[in-house]
Amino acid sequence: MFGSELLSGVVLTTFTSVKMPGSILGPIAKILGQVYNMLFNGLYGMTEAGVLGFAIILFTLIVKAILFPLMVKQQKSSFKMQMLQPELEKIRNKYKGKTDQMSQQKMAMEMQDFQKKNGISLMGGCLPLLVQLPILYALFYLFQNAYVYVDVIGQNYTDIASAILQIPKDLRMDVFAPYAQAFVDHNKNVEIIKTSGFDLSRLNDVVMLVNYLGADAWTNILNQLGSNGDTLIGLLATKNNIETFLFIPLVSAAGLKWPGVLIPAFAAITTYAQSKIMMVMTPSANNDPNNPAMAMTKTMTYVMPFMMGFFCISMPAGLGLYWTISNLIGIIQQVVLQKYYKKKFAGEAEQNG
Numbered sequence: 001m002f003g004s005e006l007l008s009g010v011v012l013t014t015f016t017s018v019k020m021p022g023s024i025l026g027p028i029a030k031i032l033g034q035v036y037n038m039l040f041n042g043l044y045g046m047t048e049a050g051v052l053g054f055a056i057i058l059f060t061l062i063v064k065a066i067l068f069p070l071m072v073k074q075q076k077s078s079f080k081m082q083m084l085q086p087e088l089e090k091i092r093n094k095y096k097g098k099t100d101q102m103s104q105q106k107m108a109m110e111m112q113d114f115q116k117k118n119g120i121s122l123m124g125g126c127l128p129l130l131v132q133l134p135i136l137y138a139l140f141y142l143f144q145n146a147y148v149y150v151d152v153i154g155q156n157y158t159d160i161a162s163a164i165l166q167i168p169k170d171l172r173m174d175v176f177a178p179y180a181q182a183f184v185d186h187n188k189n190v191e192i193i194k195t196s197g198f199d200l201s202r203l204n205d206v207v208m209l210v211n212y213l214g215a216d217a218w219t220n221i222l223n224q225l226g227s228n229g230d231t232l233i234g235l236l237a238t239k240n241n242i243e244t245f246l247f248i249p250l251v252s253a254a255g256l257k258w259p260g261v262l263i264p265a266f267a268a269i270t271t272y273a274q275s276k277i278m279m280v281m282t283p284s285a286n287n288d289p290n291n292p293a294m295a296m297t298k299t300m301t302y303v304m305p306f307m308m309g310f311f312c313i314s315m316p317a318g319l320g321l322y323w324t325i326s327n328l329i330g331i332i333q334q335v336v337l338q339k340y341y342k343k344k345f346a347g348e349a350e351q352n353g
Contacts, residue, residue, distance in 0.1 A: 036150065049241050053246065060329065070131060075334065079341040091114060092111075143251060146211075146318070160207075171228060175225055176209070179217060186212075218236055248321075254320050260317055273331060274334065275300065
């Protein structure tokens with residue numbers, strides 16, 4: 001336990017959080033956290049209001065720029081496939097009506113060889129998404145525990161926790177104990193809670209509680225504390241100012257209440273829009289009933305929006321914002337690349353007669 005007289009001005013450089021990524025995602029989250037922290041600090045020098053959201057937008061732009069070569073490769077492969085559909089159809093017609101296993105295997109091998117020779121892949125469209133999955137998982141931990149990765153937020157949470165520990169013990173226990181119990185019950189199966197328990201006199205434990213509490217809880221807490229909570233008012237105002245973007249707290253779960261529900265709604269809409277645009281702009285491939293990749297794409301066009309919308313309800317709203325901005329940028333990239341390759345391959349087709 002820490003004595004309250006030792007806590008004034010203490011800044012933790014290393015925090016313990018309830019849930020941390022494993023050995024695989026941990027290094028990815030650490031690297032992304034360092035990049036995000038630099039972006040955040042740079043923007044924080046210009047503005048405090050909504051800085052967490054602005055940093056997410058800038059971070060998304062950087063990630064999409066890094067993944068842009070994969071997007072280029074995907075679009076190039078997609079248009080090549082459109083041009084080569086007649087040749088692929090010839091291979092299918094060659095084995096038309098032959099349903100035995102050997103004939104099907106020969107057709108599959110012949111199509112694979114043809115695709116490899118011409119530098120196309122039926123599954124190429126999935127590559128950007130597969131690369132983004134570990135990034136998404138790592139960002140989940142980053143936004144859920146922003147105070148661990150972002151210096152300014154860590155400092156703010158430490159100041160709030162220190163102010164709480166300056167409150168007379170009896171009052172502190174009376175006001176915060178119910179929330180602490182709810183926190184423990186919610187995380188009772190988490191290793192750190194099972195092994196170390198929870199103590200309202202430990203600074204790091206109080207920091208974790210600060211991260212857990214939502215806006216409604218803080219309103220009730222300040223009402224109960226009265227004048228003993230005066231020091232918290234300014235610190236919580238700073239916390240709210242940093243973490244709220246367009247009236248939505250980004251470190252909390254988006255939920256189904258207004259305006260947080262906008263995050264899962266936009267995540268679902270932009271996911272559908274991006275998939276639909278891909279289908280509309282590659283009509284020849286989509287009309288091929290024998291193309292397994294396109295059959296999967298059609299299915300995912302309708303399944304993925306519901307999945308992402310559902311996931312974003314319980315995820316930190318910051319992650320939903322990242323996914324939404326990523327989709328919007330992806331749509332722009334897709335449209336531009338589609339027009340470029342359509343013009344490019346049309347010109348090559350004319351030159352080849």
